[in-house]
Amino acid sequence: DAKTTQPNSMESNEEEPVHLPCNHSTISGTDYIHWYRQLPSQGPEYVIHGLTSNVNNRMASLAIAEDRKSSTLILHRATLRDAAVYYCIRRGAGSYQLTFGKGTKLSVIP
Amino acid sequence: EAGVAQSPRYKIIEKRQSVAFWCNPISGHATLYWYQQILGQGPKLLIQFQNNGVVDDSQLPKDRFSAERLKGVDSTLKIQPAKLEDSAVYLCASTLLIGLAGVHEQYFGPGTRLTVT
Numbered sequence: 715d716a717k718t719t720q721p722n723s724m725e726s727n728e729e730e731p732v733h734l735p736c737n738h739s740t741i742s743g744t745d746y747i748h749w750y751r752q753l754p755s756q757g758p759e760y761v762i763h764g765l766t767s768n769v770n771n772r773m774a775s776l777a778i779a780e781d782r783k784s785s786t787l788i789l790h791r792a793t794l795r796d797a798a799v800y801y802c803i804r805r806g807a808g809s810y811q812l813t814f815g816k817g818t819k820l821s822v823i824p
Numbered sequence: 825e826a827g828v829a830q831s832p833r834y835k836i837i838e839k840r841q842s843v844a845f846w847c848n849p850i851s852g853h854a855t856l857y858w859y860q861q862i863l864g865q866g867p868k869l870l871i872q873f874q875n876n877g878v879v880d881d882s883q884l885p886k887d888r889f890s891a892e893r894l895k896g897v898d899s900t901l902k903i904q905p906a907k908l909e910d911s912a913v914y915l916c917a918s919t920l921l922i923g924l925a926g927v928h929e930q931y932f933g934p935g936t937r938l939t940v941t
Contacts, residue, residue, distance in 0.1 A: 756932075757915050758917075801866055811872065812930060813869070815866050
C-alpha cells in the first residue's frame with residue numbers, strides 16, 4: 715500500500731513548466747513526502763523531499779498543501795531528459811524504507 | 825564518487841535454475857536494500873541490511889530467495905529455484921547510516937534484468 719495517489723501519465727511540452735500532483739490524504743503529522751524519478755532503463759534517483767514547508771533544489775520545487783493532504787512536484791522548465799516515471803512516496807519519520815507506487819509517467823514533447 | 829554497482833546487467837535463465845546477483849554499494853554506506861521491480865510497477869523492497877545484519881526481510885520469499893552481506897559491504901541476492909514470475913529488474917540501493925538527521929536519500933544501481941523462461 716503506497717498510500718499516495720498519482721495520475722498514471724502526463725504530458726508536457728519541452729521548456730514549459732510541469733506540475734505533477736500527488737494525493738496523500740491520510741498522511742500523519744510526522745510523515746515526510748519524497749519524490750524519486752526513474753529514467754528509462756535506470757534505477758530510481760532522488761529528486762526532493764519535504765515535511766511541511768515548500769522546498770526548492772537544483773532539480774525541482776516541492777509545494778506541500780497547507781493541510782498536507784496533497785503535494786505538487788514542479789519542474790520549472792521541462793527538458794527531454796526529464797521524461798521519466800515520477801514517484802511520490804510517504805515516509806514515516808521512524809522508518810527509512812520507501813514504498814513505491816506505480817508513479818506518473820511523464821512524457822516531454824519536443 | 826562512484827555509484828552503486830550491480831552485475832550482471834542482464835540474465836536469462838530457465839525456470840528451476842538458480843541465479844545470483846551482486847551489488848557493491850557506495851563506499852561508506854552502511855545501509856543496503858534489494859528491490860524487485862516487475863514491469864509496469866514501482867520497486868518493491870525485498871530486504872534491508874544495516875552493515876552485515878538484516879533489518880527487514882519480511883517481503884523476501886524465503887523459500888527461494890536468499891541474500892547476504894557478509895562483510896558489511898558487498899551483497900549478493902540469490903534465487904533458487906527460479907520461477908517464471910521472478911522475471912523482473914532487481915535493484916540494489918544504499919544509503920548512509922540511517923538515524924542521522926537528514927540522511928536518508930537512497931542511491932540506486934542500474935539494476936539486473938532477469939528473464940526466466
